[in-house]
Amino acid sequence: xxxxxxxxxxxxxxxxxxxxxxxxxxxxxxxxxxxxxxxxxxxxxxxxxxxxxxxxxxxxxxxxxxxxxxxxxxxxxxxxxxxxxxxxxxxxxxxxxxxxxxxxxxxxxxxxxxxxxxxxxxxxxxxxxxxxxxxxxxxxxxxxxxxxxxxxxxxxxxxxxxxxxxxxxxxxxxxxxxxxxxxxxxxxxxxxxxxxxxxxxxxxxxxxxxxxxxxxxxxxxxxxxxxxxxxxxxxxxxxxxxxxxxxxxxxxxxxxxxxxxxxxxxxxxxxxxxxxxxxxxxxxxxxxxxxxxxxxxxxxxxxxxxxxxxxxxxxxxxxxxxxxxxxxxxxxxxxxxxxxxxxxxxxxxxxxxxxxxxxxxxxxxxxxxxxxxxxxxxxxxxxxxxxxxxxxxxxxxxxxxxxxxxxxxxxxxxxxxxxxxxxxxxxxxxxxxxxxxxxxxxxxxxxxxxxxxxxxx
Ligand code: NAD
Numbered sequence: 444x445x446x447x448x449x450x451x452x453x454x455x456x457x458x459x460x461x462x463x464x465x466x467x468x469x470x471x472x473x474x475x476x477x478x479x480x481x482x483x484x485x486x487x488x489x490x491x492x493x494x495x496x497x498x499x500x501x502x503x504x505x506x507x508x509x510x511x512x513x514x515x516x517x518x519x520x521x522x523x524x525x526x527x528x529x530x531x532x533x534x535x536x537x538x539x540x541x542x543x544x545x546x547x548x549x550x551x552x553x554x555x556x557x558x559x560x561x562x563x564x565x566x567x568x569x570x571x572x573x574x575x576x577x578x579x580x581x582x583x584x585x586x587x588x589x590x591x592x593x594x595x596x597x598x599x600x601x602x603x604x605x606x607x608x609x610x611x612x613x614x615x616x617x618x619x620x621x622x623x624x625x626x627x628x629x630x631x632x633x634x635x636x637x638x639x640x641x642x643x644x645x646x647x648x649x650x651x652x653x654x655x656x657x658x659x660x661x662x663x664x665x666x667x668x669x670x671x672x673x674x675x676x677x678x679x680x681x682x683x684x685x686x687x688x689x690x691x692x693x694x695x696x697x698x699x700x701x702x703x704x705x706x707x708x709x710x711x712x713x714x715x716x717x718x719x720x721x722x723x724x725x726x727x728x729x730x731x732x733x734x735x736x737x738x739x740x741x742x743x744x745x746x747x748x749x750x751x752x753x754x755x756x757x758x759x760x761x762x763x764x765x766x767x768x769x770x771x772x773x774x775x776x777x778x779x780x781x782x783x784x785x786x787x788x789x790x791x792x793x794x795x796x797x798x799x800x801x802x803x804x805x806x807x808x809x810x811x812x813x814x815x816x817x818x819x820x821x822x823x824x825x826x827x828x829x830x831x832x833x834x835x836x837x838x839x840x841x842x843x844x845x846x847x848x849x850x851x852x853x854x855x856x857x858x859x860x861x862x863x864x865x866x867x868x869x870x871x872x873x874x875x876x877x878x879x880x881x882x883x884x885x886x887x888x889x890x891x892x893x894x895x896x897x898x899x900x
Pocket of ligand 1: 668669670671672673674675692693694697715716717718740741742743763790791792793835836837838839840841842843844
């Protein structure tokens with residue numbers, strides 16, 4: 444559904460009027476396209492702490508992010524601040540000193556990425572300083588404006604466990620950037636336009652190589668559930684763009700729409716209700732060479748307050764959104780249909796984080812997805828060489844949100860740092876980031892694609 448307000452504020456009279464009235468000023472977001480594959484302006488690489496050496500491997504990783512890397516710039520398109528060496532409260536002053544002079548000069552639609560490490564259970568000074576970065580990033584995301592975004596990426600700490608950071612003085616606080624390439628490529632590009640205020644924690648897993656950067660998923664089969672329309676169709680389209688062979692699954696009731704979508708993308712349609720008892724077997728039969736990517740996107744809402752909710756509404760939502768995801772994931776992993784190096788991506792929601800009036804069933808099912816991902820991720824990596832992550836969309840412009848009453852819809856759209864709804868492609872780009880071969884270190888993560896929604900923030 445078109446966002447007329449965003450269009451209106453893009454005109455001179457609209458800008459004038461909405462400024463005078465103190466109304467939100469959403470900036471049109473610059474998304475990835477063949478014509479605009481990169482941010483405007485160079486990548487400014489800063490380090491907090493004058494005596495801190497860079498994180499191991501960071502220079503190579505930044506060089507691969509697709510922007511010229513500079514130490515000074517009048518108008519950077521992105522800023523990466525290496526704050527991994529900040530281990531004391533006094534050291535936080537360096538974060539201010541590094542970003543205070545440049546934040547105003549960032550190009551519109553720019554990116555700030557702060558690199559930190561995991562707060563240590565053994566060193567409360569390091570833990571305080573590194574946790575402080577989270578509050579910093581979330582606040583800067585709220586004030587930066589002009590379509591710019593701010594994230595914190597926690598790099599894995601490769602110090603000897605139990606040794607306080609202050610005792611070792613390793614370069615970059617002992618962190619390594621070896622698994623961070625796909626994450627920084629995503630965050631430092633127009634593909635992450637609707638992602639802001641997020642904290643991403645990477646593991647020390649060694650990334651698989653990407654043989655063809657133009658088609659990183661070439662040779663892999665991706666199955667997307669709920670792919671006839673909305674977010675699922677966008678996911679199928681972006682994975683196909685990245686070179687995957689796509690199987691598009693949706694209920695037999697929307698077969699025609701599914702076939703149209705699949706034909707447009709060169710995908711194979713699979714009409715199947717994901718709650719069917721034999722769903723996993725039928726998926727395995729449709730992918731005889733196995734799956735490289737499995738995207739659980741199918742989802743439904745059946746809203747009612749708990750006091751008015753019949754059991755059928757509860758059961759159907761939990762069955763589609765959570766139980767079928769658990770069942771098919773277990774069966775496909777056990778059968779070896781999801782190949783080593785495979786990626787499972789599930790779909791949560793900010794409703795599963797913040798809760799929502801009238802959505803006890805939906806929010807329970809989506810919070811369940813978060814539990815699944817956090818628990819299974821490390822074990823799936825150890826036992827099957829597979830990562831498990833989730834996207835948690837905020838307000839995305841689809842048929843689902845078009846059905847929401849006007850005033851609630853308008854509030855949902857504006858109550859985020861970017862003051863607008865996201866598009867299905869924004870969620871799809873995040874799924875594609877999880878699916879990259881070199882995203883091995885991204886595991887057990889839940890990424891909100893919500894423009895830094897105020898809900899559950
Ligand atoms: P949508 O209703 O437009 O599309 C959902 C698709 O899933 C439909 O094509 C539907 O036929 C399919 N589906 C439903 N039940 C199925 C089943 N049993 N088996 C197979 N397919 C089934 O919804 P959307 O807005 O594109 O949402 C996609 C996902 O994103 C859902 O999981 C939803 O909960 C989640 N989400 C959406 C938003 C949003 O703002 N749109 C926000 C948060 C989360």
